[in-house]
Amino acid sequence: MRHFSLSKALPLAAAAVFYPSFSFAAPQEDKNHQQNKAEHITVHSRSQPLKETPAIGGKLGLSIQHSPATIDVIDRSVMNQRGYAHAEEAADSAPGVSSGGSPGSPAQFVMRGFSGNQILMLRDGIYYGPTTMVNRPLNTFNLQSVQVLQGPSSVLYGQGAVGGTVDMRTRDPAFDHAHANALVSYGSFNTWNAGIGGSVPVTDTLAIRTDFSRTSSNGYVKGADPHSNDFTTTLIWKPTRKFSARFSIDYLTDRLSTYYGTPLVPLSETGGRAGGLLHSSQGLGITRSSMWHNYNVKNPQASSTNVTPTLHLQWQPTKHITFHNKSYFVYAKRRWNNAETYSYISSPGATDAAGNAIAPGRVGRDRFYVYMNQHQVGDTLDGTLDFSLFGLKNRLVVGGDAYYIRLIRDRGFPDATYADSVALDSSNTGPTAGFAGEYPSRKSPTTMIDAAVFMEDVITVTSKLRLVGGYRYDWLHLDRQNYNQNGSFNAASSFKKLYNPSNFRIGPVYDLTKNISIYGVFTTADDPPGSNIFLVNKGQFNRLSHTRQGEIGAKGSFWHGRFTSAIAFYDIRRTHILVANGQDSVTTAGGQKSRGLEWQGNLVLNPHWNISGNVAYTWSRYGSSFYPSAGVNASGNAVPNVPAVTANLWAVWSRVENLPLDLGAGMRYISSRKGDYANTLTLKDYALVNVFAAWHAYKGVTVYGRIDNVGNKHFIQWASTDYPSEVILGAPRSFSISVQAGF
Template sequence: MFRNSLSRGASAVALLFVIDAHTAFSQESLPTIDIGSAGAGDRTPRRAETRAPLDTVAPAASRLDLTPRQTPASVHVMTSDEMRERGFDQAQDAVAAFPGVIVGNNPISPTSYSMRGFTGNQITVLRDGVYLGPANFINRPANSFNVESVEVLKGAASLLHGQGAIGGVVDIRTKEPSFGPTRFDAFVNGGSFGTVNLGVGVGAQLSDDIAARLDVSRSRSSGFVKNAPSDSLNLTASMLWKPQENFSVKLGMDFLDDNMSPYYGTPLVPLPYARSPMTGVVTSSTGLALDQAMRFNNYNVGDALLATTQFMPTAHVVYKPTSEVTFTDDAYYFFADRKWQNAETYTFLGPNNGRTDALGNPIPAGTIARDRFYVYHDQHKLGNTLTMTVDRPILDFDNKFLLGADVNSTHFVRDRGFPSASIADYVDAWNPNQGTWGLYAGEWPIRRSPTRIDDYAALFEDVLTLRPDLKLVTGARYEFERLDRVNYNQNGTFSNTTSFRRNFHPFNFRVGMIYDVTKDISLYGQYTTAKDPIGSAIYVVNAAQNFNLSSSRQYEVGAKASFQDGKGEATLALYEIHRANILTQTTQNSASSIGSQMSRGVEASANFLITPQWKVSVNAAYTYARYGFFVDPATLVIGTGNRPPNVPTWTANLWTSYSNIADLPFDAGFGLRFVDSRAGNNANTLFLEGYVLADIGLTYHVTPGVDATFRVNNLFDKTYVNWAEVSYPGEVILGAPRSVTFGLTMKF
């Protein structure tokens, strides 16, 4: 099946791979590395040097300051300059440009990622290298203006960041202070659907040993469906104190306040009832379709709530007592207050359905039945990571190793409720009157579930140079994790049967080798392991029986190369991942194994220069993902051998740009994105059809440092499904139609 699937998809990707894009670069467009902001913060006057992405340190991949070329794994990095060039207003747009990654704009689990056959909490999301919690809880749309770079480490990576990293790690890193001249950044853009984005930032050296940076961004949109506005405010600030060359302290603050779009999806309807069925969007073996007449309707309540306020102060201390030894300490505190209060599930009901709403009223034909659900999160996390790095030969072999300890404690309170009736109310399928949240029997009082998780981890990483052209890269992480879950009944009494305490002892490791064929070509291989918790997140498990964590292992080989005198790069990776002992909650106080999952695939990317003005970047990925023995926990349908939802077989990306057209201060960029068909549920009775999106961008350099921009996304107005939430099978989330944006950026 692997060979047949390759041949079926190869022709679809071939054209894109010739012209597609990740982000090509010339000597002029290589990322600018600010020497003053590297590591602990060098006080040397700022100078710019060009360095290829393969040779730029990627903290998400290792704590040893390894570059992607030195790491036996797939590592992708996109800088703020590249994001600005492509017109990415949100950091997740950059992640979607990497090989084999798709992103779902899912309000149930905001900004969901899919890579290497895995989705949701099997992808670990970091903020400045800090693990804040399960991805489906903590992930939020991130304004790219505050971001310095986005890094992705593919595959099993619990060694570095603990439980949950099966398909990969996404690290969103904010801008930092640096010594040198004062720098000023600002932008504003606006366009379709009432969208407005703006930001302002400044970095300055305040004294001989103090530098600071402040960035503020704001975005808002009316949304492409009716009555679905969103807005966010992100403030990031940091200050670097470096009184000596061997000692520095960096203090930071990251604040976010947002209200996400209340668009939970467009309902699926039986084909005979669709007034204007969409074609080429979904395929259903049970006769379901999407109706064009419902395309821009919002079926949520009018006073829907999807809001977050969160902040994270941090402290980063570096002390280098000798040239061979470095101590690093990272301390942080994270607080988040999240609120969801919505009608989230939408089910089309035809004639003679025999259903009633929460008030006992019969539900007529041609209506959408809705539920009600609310959940509130109050999260506090306090953590500290202390490491010692030693760069000293061992038995005449160059060696660099790290020892560390990671300690953190999370206090998480979850309040939730929903009506006693499975259907709260209903609205007309084609002309919904959204109505209000209202109050229903069974919602109140709240059901409260405080959870405390204490985690203690020991870390080890090592790079041993066996020969000048051969390195052995190893690492291990042992954790002791204590989970204390308390549940209260709706009347406020303690629930003894569902409350429990449990200890976990996950151990994960990595073994890899890198062989430099030449100074520009490297081959690598690695074996890594990972662990992830029961169900959707360890924060909400209710299983009192003696369950364990699911385990995963990955095999990967690949190659990385530079060419065109360092102006071009290419990567190739082949991998296989096995995830066993997948657990799910079956009752309030029990859990059972529902199966296993595997994936294998190939990923390739290339960035090159055709002429001094014409850059091309291309990537493509093939993923074969299947369940082993598997039982869908929601429907109890056996899904053995089925494709996991939201995992395309083929993906490909292109970005190409031409600068100074006709010797004028005018640049143009063009992108294509191909996503193959995906399963929309575990039973594989619903498939989301493949699509190709085209984007164009034009930039006029008004003066040095000031650019006027014009961008069109989804140029050909393609209708497609962005994501399917398995828990809500009656609806799918559609992607945005064509949009136009005008903007102005300044950088001095």
């Protein structure tokens, strides 16, 4: 089960915001004196050091310090320490990031004022398709890190990521010796997490790693019952220092939470308001009696099977030239079959699919199913060349990228507005059943073929100044076919089209000192219609959405490494936006602008105390003539689900009184947000606190205890614009205890 409530335990050491491990020593002039005191401190914290090179930053091999972008890396030690069962929880700890969504749009994030398909999600750098329906919540036990890149990344990945990109990096085997890892955890709502894995060097040139993990829960809303099983195996072969091959396969099966939300009701009719959750200019709210009820059917379905083999080859014929090739195949089968929309009936006259009258005071429900089968194959080939250009050091990456996606989607829903109805205080009643107009399904085979050329370049102008640039040009062909229920081809909504987006980024990075850098960057992006591959039909748009971003920032390490910090200012403008104006259609609605500030820092007071945190301010509004649906003018309105302020704070006291004990606390704050395009619904702000402890029982074995949402704060996690009649509640107070072992 995903917990969105707060940043979880960081028992072993500091829960920093930016860099997972670094060392610092005394000043050089006091070296002898300090050596006598044996004062050398090693600090483990939350993300990669400034000098580390994250995969998400591009193919130039730039460090975090010298990348002209905001990058955050949450490594597996932190994910273990905080108890993150799913990767979304790890990404939430980055500055300005929040998550939510629903089983219909899993793995959904908010970054820099954008959400949904405007946040790109990758697996080991591979694009699998539209974020909100293709990606799944991943078990962190199988991951080495979760890497977050803020802002547009079309130049790097070819897709229209506007707000940011999240990359899930799997674990690699080690060549030094055999390793074994295990995890078992139990918590509130009968939540279990377990994992077992290991790495073995078969020979001096061949190593293998295998991991299996499982999560399961009854859900904090009755009947949600999410679970997942993730099996990954990776082989690395290094026959020479110049050549390496990495083969990996991931097999994931899951069942998402089937809690789609709690219905909004007119409080003037129902009374019993649950306070502290939201404000509605239309007098809507949630009743105390309806909280923690699941209005889905008795036998809901939101499941998938995913198989992904990948092969990475790297060859370095000379010290100045390196070639890399990435090949992959994706097979996925996904199933949804639920009652997803819950509408309170205020007046007589409503009827269900059987023609029965729905009495006022009941909740009308729909039925909606989607069955998907996806096949995808892709390959990326690039070469890196180091050379001198007019006497200046230069690194150039040139490559090509191509993929083929074939997705067959069957969907259906009753002809009636409401399939059936339930009482406001009922839960999980009624079968899925079948209704007039629902079957046979409406089939939509879609083919997307993309071929692209790209380049990245960094030129060292002086010892302190670097100029970083990049460019990508795509040939994107989309073939969308729709069929009617009788099997006939629907030419009116089907179409074929070729798009040619081209994007670039350019910006300088200047070193004020060896450990402090400032940067500026200008980036563009295009949203291909593939970002709405399940929805777009003929005539619903005439061009791609285009985005440009300007960003300036600084990154640095101070006080001999005891304090690290990063700050960034950005401005994003996006035009010709595609938005959903129904469950199965989209339209071009206008533009959006977003600007803000992000700061993060980590302070090591002494070998036992660490304080870290981040804060982000986001201002995001729709432009003029923004009509997301008929009758709704959202021009100038705040973007739904985007908090103006997000903040995280952690404090850790490690090795308490020299005992094998760590104690700590964390806080997460989310300011108020709008819940709909018209801004009639406001989700109230909330602050959540957690406390945690770790007992290092034996070498390699640690027992963790954690209480989340200590104050049992009730709050709204998400308000989906696709389901405007309901909102999703956040998790109440919960506990967990776990044992982790690594040898």
